[in-house]
Structures are given as C-alpha cells and as structure tokens.
Amino acid sequence: MFQRGAVSGLVRKCVIGWALSRPAPSSIPTSRLDLMRGRNYGFVRLLDEEGHPRFISKNKGAGGVYGTLFDKEGGRQERFLTYADAVKFQLEIIDYYGELEFHYRSAAHFLLWRLLPLRPCLLMWERLAQWRARHRTLVRVQRIEILRILLDLDQEKGISVPTIAQILHGKRVWFHPRINASLKYYELVLESFVESGEAEKIDNYYYSASSKAVATLAEFELQEERHRHLLGQQRMMIVLTMVLAVSAAASVEPTSWVVELAEKLWSQIATAFL
Numbered sequence: 001m002f003q004r005g006a007v008s009g010l011v012r013k014c015v016i017g018w019a020l021s022r023p024a025p026s027s028i029p030t031s032r033l034d035l036m037r038g039r040n041y042g043f044v045r046l047l048d049e050e051g052h053p054r055f056i057s058k059n060k061g062a063g064g065v066y067g068t069l070f071d072k073e074g075g076r077q078e079r080f081l082t083y084a085d086a087v088k089f090q091l092e093i094i095d096y097y098g099e100l101e102f103h104y105r106s107a108a109h110f111l112l113w114r115l116l117p118l119r120p121c122l123l124m125w126e127r128l129a130q131w132r133a134r135h136r137t138l139v140r141v142q143r144i145e146i147l148r149i150l151l152d153l154d155q156e157k158g159i160s161v162p163t164i165a166q167i168l169h170g171k172r173v174w175f176h177p178r179i180n181a182s183l184k185y186y187e188l189v190l191e192s193f194v195e196s197g198e199a200e201k202i203d204n205y206y207y208s209a210s211s212k213a214v215a216t217l218a219e220f221e222l223q224e225e226r227h228r229h230l231l232g233q234q235r236m237m238i239v240l241t242m243v244l245a246v247s248a249a250a251s252v253e254p255t256s257w258v259v260e261l262a263e264k265l266w267s268q269i270a271t272a273f274l
Helices: 004-019 107-115 118-134 143-152 161-169 171-175 179-196 211-249 256-273
Strands: 040-047 053-061 064-070 076-082 090-097 100-104 199-202 206-209
Touching: 004 040, 004 053, 004 090, 004 107, 053 076, 090 107, 090 118, 100 107, 100 118, 107 118, 118 171, 143 161, 143 179, 143 206, 143 211, 161 171, 161 179, 171 179, 179 199, 179 206
Parallel strands: none
Antiparallel strands: 040 053, 040 090, 053 064, 064 076, 090 100, 199 206
8 A cells, every 4th residue: 555655756746747748948938929829838846945946847758857956056957857856845837828827836736727627717718808908998197107106116126118017007918909109108208207307217228216206296296185175175165155055045144154164265265276
C-alpha cells in the first residue's frame, strides 16, 4: 500500500509533466491580441521553503525536467532535474491560456482548473468583456485627475503614459481601437505638466510630480470647495425664495428670520461673484 507521501509525490510528478506537455516559447506574447489568443502552454517554477524560485522549467525529458537552477547567491545554471528531486520543492505553475494567465500554487489547484471547464468559461467571459471594452467610448479625463495620479503613485521611479491609460481605463484598454489617440492625449497632458513645472521627466519616458503640483492641487481643491459651498447657498436661496413667494401669495408676512437669512445668502452669493 502506498504511503501518503509517495502518493503525493506521484501526483505532483504527473502534474508537472502535464503542465509541461505544451512547452512555453522563449518569448511569451503579452501585448498583441492575435498572438495572445494562440497561447496554450505554461511553465513550472519550483520554490524553496521561503517561496523563492530555485528552478524554472519550460521543457520535460525522460524522467525529469530541463530548466534553470538558481542558487541563493544569485547564480544560475542550466540543469536537468529528476522528478524525484523536483517534487521536493514547493510547486508553482504559470499557465497561459488565450489572453488569460493562471497561477497554480498546488497540484490540487492545477487539477481542479484543468479537469473542470473553468478556463474556457473564464476565457469566454474575458472575450465578452473585451468586446464591450472595444465598443466603449474612452472618456478623456481632466488634467487635474491625472495630476492626482502622479502625486499618489511612487515618485522615485515615476509613471509612464501607458500606465496612466491602464489606471484610468483598465487593462482591456489595449484592445480598444482608439488606444493610440488616448495615449497621445495623455502624453500631451503630461508634457504640459512638465512645461508648467508641475512634473519632471525621467529618462525621457517616465513622469514624476514636482513640489509645484502639490500647490496646484491644493488650490484646485480650495476652488472646488468654494464652488460646492456656493452651489449649496444657491439651492438654499431657491428654497427661501419659494417660501417668500408662497407667503406673498397667501398674504402671510414671513417671519423675520426667513427674511434675514435670505438677505444674508443674497449678500454672500453677490460677494462670491464680485
């Protein structure tokens, strides 16, 4: 009778072989939709107890797998690893299926997704979402929202135009027919920040907010708050005007506090516009 460890090792061996039955190419497409739709392969990463990759394999052979072995000092070498040695590591399988990418951290996880029709169902849903994204209008975002993104993200490395587009519209923006026009718009906005001193350009590709951007955003938020306050006063003024109109129609003299509040609001609104 097999021991539990032996059965587990046999299952992991079969899973590794199954995962490498369609070897991944040396270069995996991640941007061109026509090439991504032809993906149906994966590779295996073997991890140590701390979760660090120690062996990466894209091909299998007789009795084991071929790949790159990493040591703790950062060195690497091409090696052949037997299944007996491979099953001693923690398992991670990266599976490319059409436009989707799956990460399995156990043999059971891999078997569940491969034996049940989960991948095809998710791929159908993804392609439906892509169709909707391609037919959706890419709304241009105001400059101040882009400035907020510059301030919120890491300032040491900066942020690129493609990253801005993906943050604002999601990862499916790359399938939209007007993606190039949107990228050009965001590039012009970021260049305008550079010219006005609110951003700096790093390595001729990345953008990072400057100290002036903080002052610009603070001034905008102050003006926005004043605008909201003014709108609130105008709405209150409309209500009080209706109260005065109803009182006049009913020949009822309005109370003194209503008149005083109306006069005060009119005065504040007039001052705001001067």
